[in-house]
Amino acid sequence: MKKVKLVDIAHARSGDKGDISNVGLIAIDRKYYEVLKEKVTAERVKKHFGDLVKGKVIRYELPNVFALNFVMHGALGGGGSRSLRIDSLGKTMGGALLRMEIELDD
Amino acid sequence: MRRIRLGAGSGMWPDLLDPAIEVIEKGNVGYISFDTMAEATLPGMQKFRFDHPEKGYTDIRRTANDIMPVCFKNGVRLISNCGGANPEAAGRIAIDAATRMGLHGIKIATISGDDTTGNECLTRIRELRAKGVSLQHIDTGEELDSIEDRIIALSVYLGAEPIVGVLEQGAQIIITGRHTDSAMWLAPACYEFGWDVRDWDSLAAGVIIGHLMECSGHITGGNFSFWDKVPDLEHIGFPIAEVSENGEAIITKVEGSGGMVSVVTCSEQLLYELHDPANYFSPDVIADVTNLRFEQVGKDQVKVSGIKGKPRPDTLKACIAYRDGYVGEVFAFYAWPRALAKARKTEEIMRERFQMMGLEANEIRFDYIGFNSLHGPLSPQVEPNEVGLRIAIKAPREPDITRAIRDVYALDLSGTAAQTGVFHVAPREMIALWPTLVPREEVQPELKVTEIT
Numbered sequence: 001m002k003k004v005k006l007v008d009i010a011h012a013r014s015g016d017k018g019d020i021s022n023v024g025l026i027a028i029d030r031k032y033y034e035v036l037k038e039k040v041t042a043e044r045v046k047k048h049f050g051d052l053v054k055g056k057v058i059r060y061e062l063p064n065v066f067a068l069n070f071v072m073h074g075a076l077g078g079g080g081s082r083s084l085r086i087d088s089l090g091k092t093m094g095g096a097l098l099r100m101e102i103e104l105d106d
Numbered sequence: 107m108r109r110i111r112l113g114a115g116s117g118m119w120p121d122l123l124d125p126a127i128e129v130i131e132k133g134n135v136g137y138i139s140f141d142t143m144a145e146a147t148l149p150g151m152q153k154f155r156f157d158h159p160e161k162g163y164t165d166i167r168r169t170a171n172d173i174m175p176v177c178f179k180n181g182v183r184l185i186s187n188c189g190g191a192n193p194e195a196a197g198r199i200a201i202d203a204a205t206r207m208g209l210h211g212i213k214i215a216t217i218s219g220d221d222t223t224g225n226e227c228l229t230r231i232r233e234l235r236a237k238g239v240s241l242q243h244i245d246t247g248e249e250l251d252s253i254e255d256r257i258i259a260l261s262v263y264l265g266a267e268p269i270v271g272v273l274e275q276g277a278q279i280i281i282t283g284r285h286t287d288s289a290m291w292l293a294p295a296c297y298e299f300g301w302d303v304r305d306w307d308s309l310a311a312g313v314i315i316g317h318l319m320e321c322s323g324h325i326t327g328g329n330f331s332f333w334d335k336v337p338d339l340e341h342i343g344f345p346i347a348e349v350s351e352n353g354e355a356i357i358t359k360v361e362g363s364g365g366m367v368s369v370v371t372c373s374e375q376l377l378y379e380l381h382d383p384a385n386y387f388s389p390d391v392i393a394d395v396t397n398l399r400f401e402q403v404g405k406d407q408v409k410v411s412g413i414k415g416k417p418r419p420d421t422l423k424a425c426i427a428y429r430d431g432y433v434g435e436v437f438a439f440y441a442w443p444r445a446l447a448k449a450r451k452t453e454e455i456m457r458e459r460f461q462m463m464g465l466e467a468n469e470i471r472f473d474y475i476g477f478n479s480l481h482g483p484l485s486p487q488v489e490p491n492e493v494g495l496r497i498a499i500k501a502p503r504e505p506d507i508t509r510a511i512r513d514v515y516a517l518d519l520s521g522t523a524a525q526t527g528v529f530h531v532a533p534r535e536m537i538a539l540w541p542t543l544v545p546r547e548e549v550q551p552e553l554k555v556t557e558i559t
Contacts, residue, residue: 011331011370015379017145018245018541024377026370052482062383064398064412065373071381073245080146082430082538084471084498089146091329092480099484 003101010036012094019082021053021075021090023097026067033066039102045070048100052093070097108351110298112291112315113138113182114344115173117322119147119164123172125322125344125363130176132360133346136298138177139290140169140186141320148284149427149537151190152259156223162192163199166281170203174279178209185269185280185290191259193218193283197554200281204558212558215277217268219552221284223259230260231426234548241426244541253540256428262544263423265389266312267303268551269293275555284425286388288316291347299351303390310393310415311353313386318357318375318410319345325357325375327365338364354411356403367406376400385416387423389546392416421543428540431468433500434507434533436514437475439526441492448522449474449495455521456497456514465510467501494527500536507533 006012006025009032015022025040027033042059049057055073062069076090077083087093113135115126119142130138142164143151155162165188177184189196197216204212222230231250234241241250261284270293272280282290292312295301301308318325322344327336336342343363349355357367376395380386386393394414401409440448453472460470475494478485497514499507511530518525 011374013329013331013374013377015377017379017381018539020245020381022377022379022381024374024380026373026377048484050483052484058381060381060383062377062396064396065376065400067373067377069377069380069383079539080144081149082536084433084469084500086473086475086496087480089144094331096481096484099481 001103001105004104005098006040006100006102007098010098012098014090014092014094016076016080016089019076019079020071020073021093022069022071023094024067024069025097026065030066033063035102035104036068037061040068040100042070044100045072045097048097049075052096108299110137110295110349111135112294112319112347112349114319114322114346116140116142116165117320117324118142118144121322123168125342126173127176128360128363129344129346130180130182135182135346137183137185137294139319140165140184140188141287141290142186142188143190143284145539148191148261148425149539151192152223152261152427153535153537155191156258160195163190163196164188166196166199170200174200174203175207175209178212178278183278183280183294185282185293187282187285187287187290189216189218189281189283191221191223191261191283193281196281197556200279201556201558209558212279213277213555214279214558215272215275215281215553215555217264217272217280217282217551217553219550221259221261227260228257231257234544239544239548241542244423244543250540253428256430257426258429258537259427261425262549263389264549264551265289266293266296267390268553270297271553272555273297277555287320288313288388289390291316291319292390295349306391306415306417307413308353309391311355311413313388313391313393314395314398314413315347315349315355315410317386318372319347321375321378323365324378325371326359326367327371330371330374332370336366340364353413354409356407356409358407367408369400369402369408372400372408372410387419389418389422391418420546422546422549424542424544426540426542427537430536430538431500431502432504432507432533433498433536434511434531435496435498436511436528436530438495438514438517438528439492440495440522441524445490445493446474446477448525449493451522452495452517452525455517459513460510463509465501465506467499469500471498472496473498504533
C-alpha cells in the first residue's frame with residue numbers, strides 16, 4: 001500500500017456555471033481509471049474541499065475517456081458575476097483536487 | 107462523404123487576434139465562429155445597454171474593422187456573438203464599417219429579440235409571470251421576488267435555428283446576441299448538410315463539436331495540464347473542425363502553427379463546464395457523450411465520434427441581470443522578514459478600523475496572495491518570502507467602500523514595517539446573473555439581413 005497524490009496519476013480541467021464548479025479528473029494512463037473510480041468518491045471529494053464547497057458534490061463517470069467529473073455546488077462564492085474570490089471562476093479548483101491523497105494497492 | 111471546415115476565432119473577450127486571422131487566411135475554412143461572451147460577460151453588457159441604450163456589445167469594433175474585411179476577402183463566413191446585449195447596435199456599426207471600407211456585395215445579418223432591458227424587460231417579466239412562468243432560480247429554486255426591484259435586463263439563450271435562418275438568406279457576416287456558444291458551430295453544419303431539426307444524433311454531434319471549439323486555445327494546448335510539453339505556445343494556433351455529413355469530425359489546426367491537438371487536449375476540453383455527460387443541455391438537443399470516442403488519426407488531428415442525442419428541451423435557458431451592490435479592492439505587499447505576520451497584523455488593524463468607521467458591508471474578504479488566496483484552507487502552511495494582502499469589500503454604497511480602502515494607504519506610515527506597493531481597484535457596480543428557464547414558444551428572435559451595395 002502506498003499513498004499517492006492525485007497529481008501523480010491524474011490531470012484535471014476546471015469549469016464553472018454560476019456558483020457550481022466542475023472538475024474533470026482524467027487518468028494520466030488508462031490503467032489508473034479503475035483505482036480513481038474506486039477511491040475518489042463524491043463523499044471523499046466533498047470532505048477534501050471542506051469549507052471551499054458549501055453544497056453537494058455529484059460524481060459522473062466517463063469511462064470512455066478515463067475520467068470522472070465532479071460537479072460541486074456552492075463552490076465559487078456566489079459565482080463569476082457575484083463572487084469576491086480572486087479565482088471567481090474556480091480555474092484552480094482542479095489543482096486543489098489534485099492535492100488529494102489516496103492509497104494505491106501495490 | 108461531404109465535409110466542411112469550421113474555424114474558431116475567439117473563446118472569450120478579449121482573445122488573441124493573430125490566431126483568428128491565421129485560421130481565416132490559412133485554415134481553408136468555410137466558416138469561422140467567435141465566442142466573445144463568458145457567462146459573466148453578459149450582465150456587464152446588459153448594464154452598459156441599460157445605462158447607454160446604444161451600447162451593450164462586446165468586440166464589434168475589432169470584428170468590424172479587423173476581421174470582417176479579411177473574411178470577406180477570403181470568402182469565409184463569420185459568425186460572432188459580439189452583439190452581446192445589443193446586436194442591433196453592433197449590426198449598425200458593422201454596416202457603417204463595411205460601407206466605409208467599400209465591401210460591396212457583403213451581406214450582414216443580426217439576430218436579436220432574445221433580449222430586453224429596462225422597462226421593456228420588466229414588462230416582459232410581468233407578462234411571463236402572469237402566464238405562470240415562475241422564473242425561479244435554476245439551481246436554488248429561489249423565487250424572483252427576492253431580486254425583483256433590482257432587475258435590469260433579461261436575455262434568452264437562443265440556439266442554431268435563427269443562425270441557419272440568416273445563412274439561408276445568404277448572410278456572410280452574422281452578429282448575434284446571447285446564443286449558446288455551441289450553436290455558432292452547429293448552425294453552419296445544419297445549414298450545409300441540411301440536418302433536420304429532429305435529427306437528434308446529428309444535432310448532438312454539432313453541439314459537442316461546438317463545445318470543443320468554443321474556447322479557442324483550450325483545445326490546442328492552451329490551459330493544458332501538460333503546458334510545458336506544448337510546442338510553440340507563443341504562436342498557438344486556434345482549432346479547426348473538419349465536420350462530415352454523418353456528424354463525425356476531425357479537430358485540427360493550421361499546419362505549422364504552435365500548440366497541439368491530442369486525445370488528451372480534447373479530453374480536457376470535453377470535460378470543461380460539463381455536468382452530466384448523458385444529458386448535455388442545449389436549446390437544439392440534449393447531447394449524450396457517454397459513448398463518445400476520441401482517436402488520434404494524425405499529427406494534431408483527433409477524430410471525434412459516437413455522440414448521441416435526445417429530443418430538445420421545451421424550455422430555453424435565460425439570464426436575468428440584476429444590480430447587486432458595489433465591490434472595491436485594495437492590495438498591499440510585505441517581504442521577509444515575517445511577511446505573513448505583518449500581513450496578518452494589517453488585517454487586524456483594518457478590521458478594527460472598519461468597525462470604528464461603522465462600515466456596513468455585505469461581505470469583507472481578506473486574501474493572502476502568494477500564500478493561500480487560491481487554494482484557501484487546502485494550502486500548505488509554508489512561510490512565504492513575500493505576501494500580498496488583498497481586501498475586497500462588497501457593500502451597498504460606493505463612498506463607504508472608497509473611505510474604507512483609503513486607510514490602507516496610510517498604513518505605509520502608521521502600520522507594520524515596510525508595507526509597500528499599495529494600489530486599489532475603484533468600487534464598481536456588481537451586476538449579478540439569475541439563471542432561469544423560459545418556455546420555448548415565448549421567444550421570437552428577429553432576423554435582419556442587410557446587403558451593402
